[in-house]
Amino acid sequence: MEKLLNKINGPEDLRKLSIKELPLLAEEIRELIIDTVSKTGGHIAASLGVVELTIALHYIFNAPHDKIVWDVGHQAYAHKILTGRREAFSTLRQMGGLSGFPKREESQYDTFNVGHSSTSISAALGMAESCRLKGQDSKVIAVIGDGSLTAGMAFEALNHAGHIKRNLIVVLNDNEMSISPNVGALSSSLSRIISGQSYNKFRDEIKSMLEKIPGIGESVSRLARQSEGFFKSVFVPGMLFEELGFVYIGPVLGHRIDMLVDNLRNIKNMKGPILLHVITKKGKGYKPAEEDPTYFHGVGAFDRETGKPAPSNGAPSYTKVFGDALVRIAADNSKVVAITAGMTSGTGLEKFQQQFPDRFYDVGIAEQHAITFAAGLAAEGFRPVAAIYSTFLQRSFDQVLHDVCMQNLPVVFMLDRAGIVGEDGPTHNGLFDISFLRSIPNLVFMAPADENELQHMLATTFELKQPVAIRYPRGTGVGVLLDRDFRLLPVGKAEILMDGHDVAVFALGSTVHPALEAAQQLSSQGISCAVVNARFVKPLDGEAVCAFARKVRAIVTVEENMLQGGFGSAVLEALQDAGCVARVLRIGIPDRFVEQGTQKQIRAAYGLDADGIAAAVRGILANEQG
Ligand SMILES: Cc1ncc(C[n+]2csc(CCOP(=O)(O)OP(=O)(O)O)c2C)c(N)n1
Known part of the structure; x- marks a missing residue:
């Protein structure tokens, strides 16, 4: 029929x-x-x-x-x-x-x-x-x-x-x-x-x-x-x-x-x-x-007979690494409390909820309240960690600025799904957080190169007595080994991963590993390319930027954020403020909303993968010669 x-x-x-x-x-x-x-x-x-x-x-x-x-x-x-x-x-x-x-x-x-x-x-x-x-x-x-x-x-x-x-x-x-x-x-x-x-x-x-x-x-x-x-x-x-x-x-x-x-x-x-x-x-x-409606709320491809997910690369997700690290930190620090706005599993807080039910808060889909609630807890000596997707923190801009940062309260903002999210498309891309948070005084803002660095960054935040934001991408980590002990990172210092004399690529967060791959490609083509893991958007390591500006022919910045007001803009400002002159090429998202596709497709379309970065470096050197 x-x-x-x-x-x-x-x-x-x-x-x-x-x-x-x-x-x-x-x-x-x-x-x-x-x-x-x-x-x-x-x-x-x-x-x-x-x-x-x-x-x-x-x-x-x-x-x-x-x-x-x-x-x-x-x-x-x-x-x-x-x-x-x-x-x-x-x-x-x-x-x-x-x-x-x-x-x-x-x-x-x-x-x-x-x-x-x-x-x-x-x-x-x-x-x-x-x-x-x-x-x-x-x-x-x-x-x-x-x-x-x-x-x-x-x-x-x-x-x-x-x-x-x-x-x-x-x-x-x-x-x-x-x-x-x-x-x-x-x-x-x-x-x-x-x-x-x-x-x-x-x-x-x-x-x-x-x-x-x-x-x-x-x-x-x-x-x-x-x-x-x-x-x-x-x-x-x-x-x-x-x-x-x-x-x-x-x-x-x-x-x-x-x-x-x-x-x-x-x-x-x-x-x-x-x-x-x-x-x-x-x-x-x-x-x-x-x-299991929670698991099936939003899923990747799955086997329709069993409901089991399609296999992944085996590396843990950034979300899981964050959730596990927070549980370890909270076990030693009774002041640590965790807050989610209706996204317990999405933000990796299920384990925390089970182990510390008294210090866990799902406030409902109420991102604004979540942040000011965190501010109240921080004002009374607690160390709130608000785990909110980058895209949904857009709702809480004034709460971050007025209720947390203006009072210099030590709230930690964990911005999951920062950057390109893929299939959910323009409404869910986390491409604005650097631009809207970077201008706020008192805020320390970091982005890990991989899942191992994420746990070290999280541990570092509790050494600081001010608001901290950490942005990290959607999906599985790079697949690096996770150190057993947390390490404290020097605040405001970038990490030089590869030295070079032609070009220096300052990469942020998810773009660091592709930048390393690009540098390897370039070296086989006779181009000497330094790669710097910027780690901090704020305070930015202006010294490292200027030091490279003096020795290389061009600086390239890479970020999964809007170019306007983003990390590359911060690098340009640092150069200008220090009176350093440099050729700078910024790779990121131009002035438009980014459509849906797989993360891989979209990163390739915007030149954010290894091939794109390598092509940009070749391009800027060729222009210079022309
Ligand atoms: C501002 C905002 N915060 C968080 C989310 C993530 N989110 C998507 S659907 C959803 C739950 C919605 O529940 P409900 O409205 O009851 O619809 P149901 O999925 O149960 O049909 C959440 C938290 C979102 N889309 N927007």
């Missing part, structure tokens, strides 16, 4: 199906997602959890006239498949292929570009307001997970929406999971709603019961109506949404398409802000993902 899915080239085809056919369509979509993501990698668990919800949304609403705004966007695979991208789905997350997130450039059905969480209600409210201003009758629907709802920004948006009362539907996709199990008071409150009865049903039952009491029934019922706020808060702790001005509907079973369709049809034409609470299961329909 021909698959239903083969007939769906857009939501209008979906609407031709009967409600009875929709569960079969859901199965076919799941099959396509599992099959594809097992080859491409991706955010499978979140996407499997919302297949029925996505079908129901497109069945009832008329996209793109009606606007569906996905939060984070990692759950939008079924949306992509239903909106004309079924055939292209096999190119998911690959260079030149479909993005793993909604992208306006990709489809008219993708209303808002996303990758960072908790933006959907704000963006949807902006769209709802624009509909009012333009006199347009589009419905606007934000779909947000319970994890993403832990961020302050989501509450800022709810607060505003409840105030201005535009027609806005917020679908809360509640699977009780962020990446790990969700945390926080709101999360417990939502679970109480799920485990209790639906508030609306409960309220009606109480009302009719009261009214049946002869004599006093009616007056008690009137009193109850007047004190409905009291009733809500006593019986239904999740009534926060109603207090914020939303009409709360739910909870609705999120894998029953018929129920979803009924509820969405009912609320479609309701006025004002509505919150529909939908209960789903993360990883639904793929057993390994249902059993």
